[in-house]
Amino acid sequence: MSTRAKIILFSVLGVVVLAGIAVTTAVLVIHQNHQNDIAAADRAADDYLAEVATFREDQASVIDDELSDDESVLDAIAEAKDAVPSIGDAPEYGRENSGDYAAAAKVEQEISDDLDVLESLAEDRLAATEFQDAVAVALDRGTPGELLGPGPFSSGQPVRDSSIPGMQAVKDTFEAVEVPEGYEEAAELTSAALQFVLDNLNQTAASLDGGQSYSFEFTEQYGAAELALNEAESSQEDALSSAVESFGADEDLEESSSDDDSEDEDGESGGGDPAEELTES
CATH class of the missing domain: 1.20.120 (Four Helix Bundle (Hemerythrin (Met), subunit A))
Structure with missing residues (x-):
């Protein structure tokens, strides 16, 4: 093989290797971004569940204080229904792929259903x-x-x-x-x-x-x-x-x-x- 041919071959191989490295890097970056999105959604879910636990405790205390009066307890429940917290936002990929976020997103409706029972x-x-x-x-x-x-x-x-x-x-x-x-x-x-x-x-x-x-x-x-x-x-x-x-x-x-x-x-x-x-x- 001539020197010219070898130079062309090595040049092509170099481009292929560089392209492969670029693709691999891009894939790794995308994957890491997805993981970050899921982690962000998980954190939003954890924060929301903590907020919900506090909300339940606080509202139960308020409603309990009004149990001696029928009208007052209904007013307290109505106010609680208006104040039900919503889960915080998260990246779209995280919302769609985080199991924790999906589970936490259902909690808002569960709270509303529980207040309906009360x-x-x-x-x-x-x-x-x-x-x-x-x-x-x-x-x-x-x-x-x-x-x-x-x-x-x-x-x-x-x-x-x-x-x-x-x-x-x-x-x-x-x-x-x-x-x-x-x-x-x-x-x-x-x-x-x-x-x-x-x-x-x-x-x-x-x-x-x-x-x-x-x-x-x-x-x-x-x-x-x-x-x-x-x-x-x-x-x-x-x-x-x-x-x-x-x-x-x-x-x-x-x-x-x-x-x-x-x-x-x-x-x-x-x-x-x-x-x-x-x-x-």
Whole structure:
């Protein structure tokens, strides 16, 4: 091979080698840039998860402080929903290829879903107040005596004319109120207590027709209904409180809010005399 040919050959080989080095360098640079992008996305994910943990703890504390008032707790939840943090930006390649970033990006929706659960529980508790008020009115210890009047009666007709229709109206008004979930037993016992009074008013009228006095007590029946109401209220309050705690700890709200195994505190029936007794002669 001539000297000229050797020079050309070496020149070509040199260009090929240089081109190969350039391509390799470019590939390495691109690869490193991609790794940097992924690392940046990973850092954004870590920062966001730390921010979310703080957000959950802070908002749970704020909501918990308002649990004694239905309207206030709903306002606190609404404010939390408006303040849900979003994950920070990252390079496009990093966003598309970072598993940590993809997982963290789903957390924002999870927070919103959890707050929806809290809101639903709080709304259920607020909605139950109408029923709770209806029970309180229906189980007013003074109503049977006021409807019966002072007497004495020569027959049972006054009882049939005013007392029985009055108590029936109390029962009908109560039973027209929607029963919230979890309050079924309280509703049944309240209706049963009112029916107990109605049955005994009918017996009172019959006894008066026969010239005999008649008396009955309804403390046990009213007390049982009030206790069931208190237990239902406590269960509902415990469910919301547990859900708020779970939200702060980033635990499953669905499980905590539907947990029926928690023990209820003993409720106390409403005030009044040790025994409510109606006597008529």
